[in-house]
Amino acid sequence: MAEQGEGRGEETKFSVWDLPDVPMGQLPPHLELQRTRVFCNKDAPIHTESIQYSGAYSSIGVDNSVQLDNFCKNFRVEVIRLNEDDIEFDMIGIDAAIANSFRRILLAEVPTMAIEKVLFANNTSVVQDEVLAHRLGLVPISVDPRLFDYMSENDQPNEKNAIVFKLHVKCERGSPRITVKSDELKWLPNGSELVKESTANSDSSSKPETYTYFSSSQESVPEFVKNPIAPKYPDIILAKLGPGQEIELEAHAVKGIGKTHAKWSPVATAWYRMLPEVILLEDVEDELAEELKSKCPVNVFDIEDIGKGKKRATVARPRSCTLCRECIRGDDWEKRVALRRVKNHFIFTIESTGALPPEVLFTEAVKILEGKCERVITELS
């Protein structure tokens, strides 16, 4: 690129043939940069799209097709941070489309259990039935959804596809107001306790028919012995009760996916960002260096001594750049600093709601994508 630029600049007569050959099998640096980096300019980011077409650079003799072994060689995942609910990891050497599909699957297609049906026996609180039901639906439940089946339309609720909770709170007359929190949701491992009215008095000998058809208690499932099913957080406010008010209900949780309703989404959110790359195009020294350092609100830059009392700015923590573009604000700064994003390096963050740990969620998402791919392959063959 530099050579070409000089050639044009001098405006001396020369033959096209005198120009050096474009190295075959290798992209010129400016194109390579455009291919692998997003340029975050002052006005707008450019070269944001990833170049997918295998023959995009065929004229220069560069093969842009995806090579599986290359991918296998270069693909890396590095976990940066992992705790009970969040994970931050780097996914390196992958296309945006695939990273995005993981994100989309995490948001919409990884199943969880959420309260879908609420049977009200009594609700004298100020919160309306449907509003309370909506609130209950959004309460994350700490249970592995893989242990359950989906309940289809004509399925009857049983121990394999439904979890039943009971909530019965009463604020006694004369006592102060109480706040109903999610820890009041009590798991009923044996299924519904509410008796269906129509059958209640018809047959007294057999067991009264309830709203679920459990053949065995969920308590016997080994996974639930150690940690019984309960809402993930005990302190989610559901309603407030004044003296004399009462809520009695049964909530049935079923398996579902975030596409149908956000309550089944296993993540609070899942997203990625491309790895920031901050390049100093020229040496930034002394006052300018100080200025640059103070400009950045997230401390991307550091100052090093280069002797003789001179100081030079360095890029110390490019990863923490939030792209506030303060460093390229103002005259000439765009010439000194370049903000870029690495196109195939994704900093992926998953914030789990609590049903599954975040790392499991990601593997689940991968499995779902796998399944989808297999489906495509089987459909094609």
Place this chain on the structure above:
Amino acid sequence: MGLKQEDILLNNNSNASEIPVDKQKLAAPIKSAVDKFQLVPEFLKVRGLVKQHLDSFNYFVNIGIKKIVRANDRIVADLDPSIYLRFKDVRIGDPSMTVDGIVEKINPHTCRLSDMTYSAPILVNIEYIHGSHGQKSRLEKNNLVIGRMPIMLRSCCCVLYGKDEAELARLGECPLDPGGYFVIKGTEKVILIQEQLSKNRIIIDADKKGNINASVTSSSEATKSKTIVQMEKEKIYLLLNQFAKKIPIMVVMKAMGMESDQEVVQMVGRDPRYSALLLPSIEECAGLSIYTREQALAYLDTKTTKSLYAGPSSVEEGKAFSILRDVFLANVPVHCNNFRPKCLYVAVMLRRMMEAILNKDAMDDKDYVGNKRLELSGQLISLLFEDLFKTTIAEVKKNINLILSKASRSSVLDPSSILLGKDIISMGLERTLSTGNFDIKRFRMHRKGMTQILARLSFIGTLGFMTKVSPQFEKSRKVSGPRALQPSQWGMLCPCDTPEGEACGLVKNLALMTHVTTDEDEGPLISLCYCLGVEDLELLSGEELHSSNSFLVMLNGLILGKHRRPQHFAIAMRKLRRAGKVGEFVSVFVNEKQRCVYIASDGGRVCRPLVIADKGISRIKEHHMKQLLDGVRTFNDFLSDGLLEYLDVNEENNALIALYEGEATPETTHIEIEPFTILGVIAGLIPYPHHNQSPRNTYQCAMGKQAMGNIAYNQLCRMDTLLYLLVYPQRPLLTTRTIELVGYDKLGAGQNATVAVISYSGYDIEDAIVMNKASLDRGFGRCIVMKKTANVIQKYRSASDRLLKPERTGPGSERMQKLDDDGIAAPGEIIRPNDVLLNKAVPIYTSGSSVSSESLRDSAYKSAKQVYKGPEGESCVVDRVALSTDRNGNPSIRFLIRHTRRPELGDKFSSRHGQKGVCGIIIQQEDFPFSERGICPDLIMNPHGFPSRMTVGKMIELLGGKAGVSCGRFHYGSAFGEPSGHADKVETISETLIKHGFCYNGKDIIYSGITGCPLQAYIFMGPIYYQKLKHMVLDKMHARGNGPRVMLTRQPTEGRARKGGLRVGEMERDCLIAYGASMLIFERLMISSDPFEVQVCRKCGLLGYYSQKLKTGICSSCKNGNNVSTMKLPYACKLLIQELQSMNIVPRLKLAEA
């Protein structure tokens, strides 16, 4: 506190003694900007947003009603003057009702729930002559109830008066509710503020022909009249309703005893220009050969119209004389037939008129706010009460006379019982307030729509009703003058809040700090004026009236006299006012041009508080504000200490008001408290309104009233016919001071949505917005609609309606699933359209005489189930069932049906900047763009909404909101608030954004949710407060295939409510004709509408009929079926033919082969 102050003083002294300082510099007053904002909440605490209504009603209840009764306190029998009834005292009792003779106290909320009127008894003490069999004895009765007065909520008679929050809650009342309205038959009614031209003032203007008029609308306790003095063809005439024709003004002067023309000329002024203008009128009078008072009166007598109000006195005095005394310029009092004040008043009128002729600038501006008076509920009710009271008295008098006129009467004459027998007052008040039609014949007042139902759509809409000022003109008039924004509206009326369309500019709203005065006693003011050196009018000759070295002094339109040093006089008056010696609302206005000092103490003037400044230095200092914050000082202390004062529009002309303390110059007399108070309550919700294009603020003012949210704290205890509530309302992230002052932060009407300004999906054109499905799943924009349906169990003479136990099995039972055993739908049940709410049966025969066993049998009843009709396919819930009695004592059952809705395609949303839009598409969260922090917007707005609307305020709201959420502090955006710190500056907001790692301009890098790549632009994204408006698709969508038809024409019905068809109208038909789609027209206008087969006789052309027996068509006029053809017609056409026939017109059809 006192100690502390002393300490400070001591310290100051010691400091001063230690350090030698420049004495002059110390003596100079300190200029420092004091934050006077805290005065606004204090003002609102004292005067409140609806204080004008309350003050006016309180004035009526405490003083007005007593005045009215005192003015008409005697009922004297015509036949026997010794028989009389005298009202000694009147007062309003506690709100209560009487059920079966038991007095029960009531509170407003029970009245709302049980359709009652919230009223209190009017109690009187009377003294009367009790006469029986020739014996007369004087009796006294105390606390007689002569009627019931509807009580304004929160007025001094109301049970809510002075109650704190907990007590209000106990009474079922919302503490944020402003009051100021009435509860009539269960509905809340507001008497709108009426704008009128001021009474008793000379107003000079030109009529359509260009004639100059001087008009006075007089209004005294006794009479109301309008006097016009007009200059026509250089001659001056008087126009008065009581005179049939125009009367030359000189004749009137002579009739009032000014026989000398010279005196008239002197009174008007000796300037030859004035005498020249007067000359033609003098000549005309001479031409009529009227020289003496008697001649003039005789002339006037011939011109009078037959008056309805001819009292007995007019016979002996002459009609004209009494008209001149009582009707002509009724506001000028005549004592002992001394007409001189009236003559002087006419002279002043003439002079002002002539000034206007000589100099057009002297004309009065009718739209000038200083010439307007606002009539409030108290005044209107007092008019109504006066009329009803007089009617009652007249009725009582008539009855007494009737009894006395009977030759032989055995019954005891008891005037008090006659008085009690009438219920004119209660009925009249209740009827007028519930219909809003003020028909007061006595004052020639016929106005409609004076009261309106208090719309409880949103809290802010309710407040808006209380500040609304309805115009004097009809809305249809196409004039621009009264609609334009008047400079004198500054600070008094909101410049933004006016409706669009026909009432634009006519309906106004009060600004935040406006106060409307009530009447004040003139007596002390008059004597005070004389003490301050006003020369009495009686002592002046006509010549002296307009002498060049003096100003006239007018009090409420009445000439008091003149003063030689008007400025001194005005300053003295103002000093007295600031010292609290005269009322705080008395205005003193020196009009240099008219050489007059106007003192006003009448009611209905708009005024506002301002800080007094001496030579540009504010009187309010830092320590005053500190005392205010410490609670040692109240707003009234500021008034009584002479730091603040109220100025009305006229007096503002004598003041030089600085916006900020820093801008004050030595000429400045006053300083504004806070600039944002020029806006009203509703415009005060807009953040950064001063950055928006003006009409956008006006649009928002209209839309803010339609936004859903919380209505009041007691919203779930109310039974409104229609109630819209938001499930999760929020307070705006970007607030204003007004929002906090009115309590919008406690009863919000919207939600803070994260908005990305991008074009997305193409379903966002024309202001449509794209919504995130996950946000909707999580409760964004969710609302509750509650509708009330009522049903009455009617009682008839023989039987009554009854409720039946529902059938649990058999046909029709599935529709009765929701009923309890009592036949009433149970609260909490999910209900679908066509479910039965009430299993009622009504008797077939209702006219029978008494209850018999026959009428109790089941066969005597027919079913009249109340069926729920709601949107098809939606499930609603019976929220509450209320059992009460209606006004006639019949049990009534009311259902409140609740429907929770999540936003759907086509629901209307709006930001606070007049930017409304419908939801265009709902998109899954994974398809939504997201930021590097994982933030996904709740809705997407198209950037094309910005350039033409120029709502920069919305952009700043986004920035401020974004800074607010990142730093955890509510940001402010009060109007014009940047200099005083009540609005965050964009620079500081940007700094906050940078500090938290955002770009200073609010634009972030965004990744596409579909491709996963970054978008090729930085996206402006952040939280904006969005309102959900009441217009929802569910209530509006409508389509039909087959459906009901109108009986008469057999055409499809009209309107959504009747499942009507969609009409192919004239214009659509024209298009089809032009296109040549004749078969389509045929299909639309006949086949799909009202096809009908008729038998037409080819011979006579009349319609026949089809005989089922003979299986042929028969012509009834030809009596055979030989020439009958069958054809198709629209049924409407057949109907027309038959209707014409019934009018003896014979339309004949001529058939031809097709």
